[in-house]
Amino acid sequence: MLLIEVVRVSEAVTRTPARLGKIGHLAELLGRVGAGEAEIAIAYLSGDLPQRQIGVGWRTLQDLPQPKLAATATLTEVDARLTAIKAVAGQGSQAARRALVGELFAGLTRQEQAFMLRLLSGELRQGALDGVMIEAVAKASGAPAVDVRRALTLRGWLPAVGAAALAGGVTALRAFTLEVGRAVSPMLAGSAPNVAAALDKAGVPAALEWKLDGIRVQAHRAGDTVRVFTRTLDEITSQVPELVEAVLGLPSGDLVLDGEVIALRPDGRPHPFQVTASRVSSKLDVARLRERTPLSVFFFDALRAGGADLLDLPYAERQRVLGDTVPPELLTPRLVTDDVTEAERFFTDVVKAGHEGLVVKSLSSPYAAGRRGAGWVKVKPRHTLDLVVLAAEWGHGRREGKLSNLHLGARDPEGGGFVMLGKTFKGLTDELLAWQTERFLELADGPTDAWTVTVRPELVVEIAFDGVQRSPRYPGGMALRFARVLRYRPDKRAEDADTVETVRSLML
DNA sequence: TTCCGACAGTGGGGTCGCAAT
DNA sequence: ATTGCGACCCCACTATCGGAA
Numbered sequence: 001m002l003l004i005e006v007v008r009v010s011e012a013v014t015r016t017p018a019r020l021g022k023i024g025h026l027a028e029l030l031g032r033v034g035a036g037e038a039e040i041a042i043a044y045l046s047g048d049l050p051q052r053q054i055g056v057g058w059r060t061l062q063d064l065p066q067p068k069l070a071a072t073a074t075l076t077e078v079d080a081r082l083t084a085i086k087a088v089a090g091q092g093s094q095a096a097r098r099a100l101v102g103e104l105f106a107g108l109t110r111q112e113q114a115f116m117l118r119l120l121s122g123e124l125r126q127g128a129l130d131g132v133m134i135e136a137v138a139k140a141s142g143a144p145a146v147d148v149r150r151a152l153t154l155r156g157w158l159p160a161v162g163a164a165a166l167a168g169g170v171t172a173l174r175a176f177t178l179e180v181g182r183a184v185s186p187m188l189a190g191s192a193p194n195v196a197a198a199l200d201k202a203g204v205p206a207a208l209e210w211k212l213d214g215i216r217v218q219a220h221r222a223g224d225t226v227r228v229f230t231r232t233l234d235e236i237t238s239q240v241p242e243l244v245e246a247v248l249g250l251p252s253g254d255l256v257l258d259g260e261v262i263a264l265r266p267d268g269r270p271h272p273f274q275v276t277a278s279r280v281s282s283k284l285d286v287a288r289l290r291e292r293t294p295l296s297v298f299f300f301d302a303l304r305a306g307g308a309d310l311l312d313l314p315y316a317e318r319q320r321v322l323g324d325t326v327p328p329e330l331l332t333p334r335l336v337t338d339d340v341t342e343a344e345r346f347f348t349d350v351v352k353a354g355h356e357g358l359v360v361k362s363l364s365s366p367y368a369a370g371r372r373g374a375g376w377v378k379v380k381p382r383h384t385l386d387l388v389v390l391a392a393e394w395g396h397g398r399r400e401g402k403l404s405n406l407h408l409g410a411r412d413p414e415g416g417g418f419v420m421l422g423k424t425f426k427g428l429t430d431e432l433l434a435w436q437t438e439r440f441l442e443l444a445d446g447p448t449d450a451w452t453v454t455v456r457p458e459l460v461v462e463i464a465f466d467g468v469q470r471s472p473r474y475p476g477g478m479a480l481r482f483a484r485v486l487r488y489r490p491d492k493r494a495e496d497a498d499t500v501e502t503v504r505s506l507m508l
Numbered sequence: 509t510t511c512c513g514a515c516a517g518t519g520g521g522g523t524c525g526c527a528a529t
Numbered sequence: 530a531t532t533g534c535g536a537c538c539c540c541a542c543t544a545t546c547g548g549a550a
Contacts, residue, residue: 019515019546055526057535094527094534123517127545131515190513191541215538232537274522277538281524397517398544405519425519426542466540469521479521484541 001037003078003108004071005029006044007115013045014126019135022128026136035167040075042162046133047124050079050159054086056101058121060094065102067110078104078116125397130158137162143170151176153185153311153369156233178309180222180256183229185369187258187301189359189376195344198360198377204338206360207315208346209300211378212332213356214262214276217297219247221255239280241287242295252325254307259299259332269354272469273481300332300359303367311367315375318367336363351381356466383506384464385410385480385498386489388418391454392440395425395433403437403453404428408463408483410476411497418457419476419500426484427464436488460492461485468507476500478507 009029013022026045033041043050081104088097105113118124128136134152138145143165151161151173164172178184192198199206216231217240226244228237237244243261263271263279270276271293279293302322303311310318322331335346347358357380365375387408395404405425409418428436439459446454464486471479480503 017545053536055535059534089526091527125517127516129516213539230538234537273539278523281522281538283525395518397519399518423520424541426540429543464541471521473521481521482540483520 001033001041001075002071003073003075003112003115006041006075007112010045010115010124010126011111013128017127019132022126022132023135023139026128026133027139030136030140030162030166033166035163037075038163038166039159040079042133042137043159044075044119045126045128045136046158047119047122047126047129048159049082049119051082051086054082054120055088055097056085056120060098060101061117061121064113064117065106067105067113068107069109071109071112073107073112077107123397133158133162137165141165141169143173147173154178156183156185178256178304178311180220180254180304181225181227182220183218183233183235184256184303184311185233186216186218186231187367187369187376189378192360192377192379193382195347195358195360195379196340198358198379199338199340199343201377202360202362202375203364205336206338206343206362207319207334207336208343209332209334209359209361210298210350210353211356211359211380212260212262212298213270213273214260215280217243217259217261218303219243219255219257219259219297219299221247221250221253223253224248236280239283239286240295240297241290243297246297246330250325252305254304255325256302256304257299257322257326258301258303259297259330261295261297263293264296274469297330298332299326299330300334301367302326311369314364314366315361316363347379356380380466382464383467384462384486385503386460386492386496387421387463388457388494388497389440389455389459389461390418390420390457391452392436393423393452394450399425399433401437402433403440404433406436406461406485407452408461408480409457410500410503411494412500418494418497420474421476421503422471422474422479422483424463424480424483424485428485432485432488457494460489460494460497462487462489468503470507476503478503 009025012025016022040050085097085100134148135145138148147170148165152158154176155161192201218229220227226247228240228243229235240261263276265271279289282289302318305321305325337343350358360377362375368375387410389406390409391407392403393405395402405423407420407423409420412419440453440455443455444453445456448454463483465480466482468478469481471477
């Protein structure tokens, strides 16, 4: 199949706002793609590459060659070129990679180049990713969407699942099973503003588990072999020897467990997230790192144990098996209750212990991987500050032409100015975007370039955030974590905004 | 007819490894 | 030795579609 056919369908999908319409376009193409190219077509049309990552980002994609006039590239040819780009390594590899990217683009038309540019930079923006593609695969293959989704959960890679469905229908999909040693899409949690709302969503009685601010891990053990995967199914076995040893210490040799690794201080309180993230992502000299910053693991679910797959069992039953499999010191602290007051006390306790919050879980929900359903609901405490807008950046995509990303500053009584604490674009409605764009242009003052408009520091905005973290980037040495806009405060002037000292007192 | 669950989009800060300078 | 890039860890929020109620 020619690449241009995929590009045309992608453009049709972009033009069609209705989800069913998008699914129709995608399914039509899947109905005529050959078996040998189905995986490539599905990957491209859901924003992925068969190679997953190829070491090419925005920088490598600048200064591309002139386009060709005739569209002749096939999916197979493009795929082979991407594989070659990924394979480049060693000295001079960046130049070699750029050259190969240049060769690839020199063989494409303007239309094809625009598509590949968006695909390679991870910004397909056609309004369809895995969620829509699942439906399209179902439609084209005649298999129920629920079977496609389940196979994806177990296999973790839609192009492979989709190709199997197109070739062998529902029979092929049902052949995907939980395989020890291959990562499963993890179950995700929705969120709620407070404990009562979370209980409302999950239903009572519910289980409340400590939410630890670490790295999500899925541990597989087959005999003496342990493999550990992250939330995005990347393998980190070599970075977490403590976890490997803990799993090898369990009596069972046939396990799939879900949990969190976190670096704890000697007194048992958690290190800042940055410490855990640094430890887990370091690959060099892990033996020495573990002496200084040991990792602890806490499991909260079992997907396989006792020789059986547990995904379809209700939470309460999986917990029973988990309790029989894992000693108490490796279990995430939890409480089962139907009492809001008791639940709120448990929340206060976990926050006091320095942890992130709670995950409230329905006792009856199966392990519904890959979706943020009502089965699991997280609750975290929320801080707020009144900060001053220092500048704003022009938005992209659907925010094109709107000033979107705000630069936030706290008042500095010493210096008399403002200290930048980070940026945010979250929490803004379309109405607010329109309003602030107009207002900022009135307030424009100082250095302004193609991306950023500096404004007079007059507007006060109320910001919610999860915490203050140490920052190597901002002048105050600190930055807000997960900052989002709650509302503007027209009743306040910049002189009324919170100070750097207030922010500093929130760090630690 | 209204409500609400699921999805896609829009980006945030921090860290690592590797290559280039 | 330092800097830039790509990838991945953590993530919040709004708009929209379309099935459920």
